Amino acid sequence: MMISIRNLSKNYEEVQALKNISLEVKPKEIFGLIGPDGAGKTTLMRILTSLLLFDEGEVQVMGKSPISDYQFIRNHIGYMPGKFSLYEDLTVEENLSFFANIFGTTIEKSYDLIKDIYQQIEPFKKRKAGALSGGMKQKLALCAALIHYPKILFLDEPTTGVDPVSRKEFWHIIQQLHHHDITIFVSTPYMDEANLCDRIALIDKGEILNVDLPENISKAFDKTLYAIQCHEGNYQLIKKLREYTHFDSVFPFGEEVHYTDARATDIESDIKLYLEESGLTSIQIRKTASTIEDVFISLMNKN
Numbered sequence: 001m002m003i004s005i006r007n008l009s010k011n012y013e014e015v016q017a018l019k020n021i022s023l024e025v026k027p028k029e030i031f032g033l034i035g036p037d038g039a040g041k042t043t044l045m046r047i048l049t050s051l052l053l054f055d056e057g058e059v060q061v062m063g064k065s066p067i068s069d070y071q072f073i074r075n076h077i078g079y080m081p082g083k084f085s086l087y088e089d090l091t092v093e094e095n096l097s098f099f100a101n102i103f104g105t106t107i108e109k110s111y112d113l114i115k116d117i118y119q120q121i122e123p124f125k126k127r128k129a130g131a132l133s134g135g136m137k138q139k140l141a142l143c144a145a146l147i148h149y150p151k152i153l154f155l156d157e158p159t160t161g162v163d164p165v166s167r168k169e170f171w172h173i174i175q176q177l178h179h180h181d182i183t184i185f186v187s188t189p190y191m192d193e194a195n196l197c198d199r200i201a202l203i204d205k206g207e208i209l210n211v212d213l214p215e216n217i218s219k220a221f222d223k224t225l226y227a228i229q230c231h232e233g234n235y236q237l238i239k240k241l242r243e244y245t246h247f248d249s250v251f252p253f254g255e256e257v258h259y260t261d262a263r264a265t266d267i268e269s270d271i272k273l274y275l276e277e278s279g280l281t282s283i284q285i286r287k288t289a290s291t292i293e294d295v296f297i298s299l300m301n302k303n
């Protein structure tokens with residue numbers, strides 16, 4: 001195993017940031033840690049990268065302890081924190097040379113690994129990092145994290161606040177890195193990115209709710225799910241559905257709302273009738289397949 005975590009807990013005084021977490025990451029996996037703000041993703045990332053101590057449990061990264069073998073771990077991992085952490089007043093080239101130097105390597109030696117990403121920022125290599133666009137900064141930070149050919153790459157929310165096109169590009173890069181024998185541990189609050197990982201862990205309030213292949217997680221929804229729309233919009237629709245006697249769960253899902261009912265039988269026409277009687281018009285209702293987001297919201301509600 002590249003990462004092995006057993007019964008890990010971490011508190012910040014009265015805040016329990018991680019509660020008895022266990023999971024394993026296999027070599028060459030793209031492993032996604034999916035959860036909302038404050039779930040504990042950064043805390044776990046910082047423990048695994050040897051930057052933060054924990055209270056209880058066992059943690060091994062490449063078979064080593066992040067406490068006693070932190071030097072080994074730091075030499076063999078790449079870490080891209082959520083916040084841009086390179087030197088804004090150094091140029092692109094100077095930043096990369098600086099990190100290459102620390103690890104006793106050169107940009108040339110890692111060129112094969114970073115070239116696809118580096119070529120996109122190379123035209124700006126004389127520009128100060130602080131003057132780069134968000135997407136370019138992110139690519140520079142990724143090059144810096146890869147400069148020493150790490151065995152594991154840790155990416156903490158690499159696509160938060162990034163525009164949809166750059167997000168797609170970034171995931172393409174991550175998937176390409178796979179071919180270089182690198183294990184990737186990536187955190188994200190975006191459910192749609194879960195499907196781009198080999199395996200995922202859903203995390204909420206410091207607890208792991210599920211670990212599995214993305215396709216298995218989306219299948220794990222145990223209720224009939226309805227996608228509903230109406231002319232008056234989602235706000236009114238959700239309000240009315242919450243007031244319905246048979247209401248089980250409801251949340252907005254793009255243009256529609258996703259709804260589950262406490263009854264097991266086919267009840268589309270009942271729901272439609274209730275909504276019409278409540279004054280809503282042009283109601284469209286259909287059964288729909290569950291996504292990871294549906295499963296996550298249902299698990300979060302139970303948690």
Ligand SMILES: Nc1ncnc2c1ncn2[C@@H]1O[C@H](COP(=O)(O)OP(=O)(O)OP(=O)(O)O)[C@@H](O)[C@H]1O
Nearest residue numbers: 012015016017035036037038039040041042043044
């Ligand atoms: N240094 C700290 N002192 C006290 N509480 C902290 C500290 N760092 C994090 N926390 C709390 O621990 C919990 C987990 O935070 P963490 O940053 O690990 O979550 P996250 O999933 O990375 O979310 P975000 O995307 O908001 O950073 C949160 O409740 C947070 O407020």
